[in-house]
Amino acid sequence: MSDQGSFYQRDRNWHPAAFTPQYKTSVLRSPQYPLLSLDNTISEMTGPRFGHNKIGPLDNDLIRNFAKTGDPIGQRIIVYGRVLDENARPVPGALLEFWQANAGGRYRHKKETYLAAIDPNFGGCGRAITDEEGRYWFRTIKPGAYPWPNGVNDWRPAHIHFSVFGHAFAQRLITQMYFEGDPMIWQCPIVSTIPDKAGIEQLIAALDRNATLPMDSLAYKFDIVLRGRRSTMFENRMEGN
Amino acid sequence: MVQKLTTLKESPSQTAGPYIHIGATPNWVEITGVWEEDLGLVLVGPDTKGEQVIIKGRVFDGSGTPLKDALIEIWQADADGLYNSPEEKRGKADPNFVGWGRQPTDGITGEYRFETIKPGRVPYKDGRPMAPHITFWIVARGINIGLHTRLYFSDEEAANAQCPVLARIEHKHRVQTLIAIRGEENGLPTYTFDIHLQGEKETVFFDI
Numbered sequence: 001m002s003d004q005g006s007f008y009q010r011d012r013n014w015h016p017a018a019f020t021p022q023y024k025t026s027v028l029r030s031p032q033y034p035l036l037s038l039d040n041t042i043s044e045m046t047g048p049r050f051g052h053n054k055i056g057p058l059d060n061d062l063i064r065n066f067a068k069t070g071d072p073i074g075q076r077i078i079v080y081g082r083v084l085d086e087n088a089r090p091v092p093g094a095l096l097e098f099w100q101a102n103a104g105g106r107y108r109h110k111k112e113t114y115l116a117a118i119d120p121n122f123g124g125c126g127r128a129i130t131d132e133e134g135r136y137w138f139r140t141i142k143p144g145a146y147p148w149p150n151g152v153n154d155w156r157p158a159h160i161h162f163s164v165f166g167h168a169f170a171q172r173l174i175t176q177m178y179f180e181g182d183p184m185i186w187q188c189p190i191v192s193t194i195p196d197k198a199g200i201e202q203l204i205a206a207l208d209r210n211a212t213l214p215m216d217s218l219a220y221k222f223d224i225v226l227r228g229r230r231s232t233m234f235e236n237r238m239e240g241n
Numbered sequence: 242m243v244q245k246l247t248t249l250k251e252s253p254s255q256t257a258g259p260y261i262h263i264g265a266t267p268n269w270v271e272i273t274g275v276w277e278e279d280l281g282l283v284l285v286g287p288d289t290k291g292e293q294v295i296i297k298g299r300v301f302d303g304s305g306t307p308l309k310d311a312l313i314e315i316w317q318a319d320a321d322g323l324y325n326s327p328e329e330k331r332g333k334a335d336p337n338f339v340g341w342g343r344q345p346t347d348g349i350t351g352e353y354r355f356e357t358i359k360p361g362r363v364p365y366k367d368g369r370p371m372a373p374h375i376t377f378w379i380v381a382r383g384i385n386i387g388l389h390t391r392l393y394f395s396d397e398e399a400a401n402a403q404c405p406v407l408a409r410i411e412h413k414h415r416v417q418t419l420i421a422i423r424g425e426e427n428g429l430p431t432y433t434f435d436i437h438l439q440g441e442k443e444t445v446f447f448d449i
Contacts, residue, residue: 041371086250163261190256
């Protein structure tokens with residue numbers, strides 16, 4: 001395998017800023033000094049890799065992986081997509097971890113106090129590793145919207161959290177997936193930390209009728225893009241991309 | 242008009258939120274039976290080469306309050322300065338050291354803790370050695386995009402003084418925000434590394 005160059009600079013105007021007062025918790029948790037720009041060293045261009053042996057057969061099945069007495073309540077869905085880099089090339093072997101509320105908008109977490117009921121058959125966590133073409137999929141139930149203490153009446157749109165490991169620690173990313181057609185996306189103080197409407201739209205999964213399982217599950221397509229790498233010049237050839 | 246570039250945009254970051262533990266450390270929040278062990282808890286085994294150390298500290302917000310809902314990941318080289326990664330082209334790292342760890346900050350005290358080894362030196366882009374360091378990545382509710390920083394060691398004064406990355410910090414008093422202080426606990430060396438998100442003691446964070 002040839003050497004590859006460093007990663008493209010992160011577009012900080014595309015990502016949320018650290019300080020976003022409409023999301024109140026960010027006010028005291030946002031660094032105020034400018035970040036120190038550091039062209040990647042080996043420390044950032046390497047990263048942990050997770051083998052398929054780490055993943056159990058039910059890890060990508062949130063309908064079954066915590067079930068005690070039956071299936072969880074809620075709309076059955078499949079979420080699938082690809083992990084790509086900014087050069088539009090697949091990222092194989094990427095570890096994805098996802099977590100979400102249940103159909104009523106309640107998380108299974110000791111600090112969660114929302115009055116919606118816990119579902120005894122739903123844990124809300126899963127994970128998957130992308131295949132050679134960067135593909136992943138999992139099965140779950142559609143999470144509910146829920147209120148949260150920010151403004152006196154702020155609600156999160158239905159969403160699934162994603163944590164992604166690419167091939168290098170420089171690519172480490174946490175984001176959230178939203179659902180096509182949800183009007184609450186455009187009323188959310190956390191969504192609106194993303195400055196560009198096109199950036200928000202990149203996080204909205206598309207309903208895919210062709211990928212549904214008839215009489216069983218709806219399907220949503222959600223692609224994730226990680227940072228891409230520069231080509232390097234080796235003698236007189238471009239390498240790496 | 243000119244031709245369009247074919248590159249994609251990186252997916253925008255969103256906060257990890259208060260419940261990241263459900264996905265990252267489910268057993269720690271009593272979601273048991275889904276997978277046996279949370280990833281990243283154990284870095285060191287009986288055959289790992291190098292000096293065993295404990296890394297600990299807290300993450301403070303701008304009011305001086307420790308975060309009790311943060312998650313910290315670390316990434317570091319082995320005792321010889323090699324990374325256990327397919328992207329490491331310089332040689333083969335210690336197979337008994339993964340180099341990656343993940344811990345939540347404690348729900349009551351806010352303290353995090355890693356049992357690891359002290360890493361060897363890794364070269365900078367131009368070949369000069371960087372001082373031994375551990376990459377930190379911090380996410381939490383209220384942090385919109387994960388924060389990268391580095392831990393350096395207080396007993397590596399000579400190496401720190403020559404480190405090309407530390408040399409890039411313009412305001413020299415801020416270098417101290419990256420230096421973990423050596424101590425001892427039950428015969429094991431400890432390094433205390435507090436992270437300040439904001440305020441006079443704000444940690445140096447990197448755009449890598």
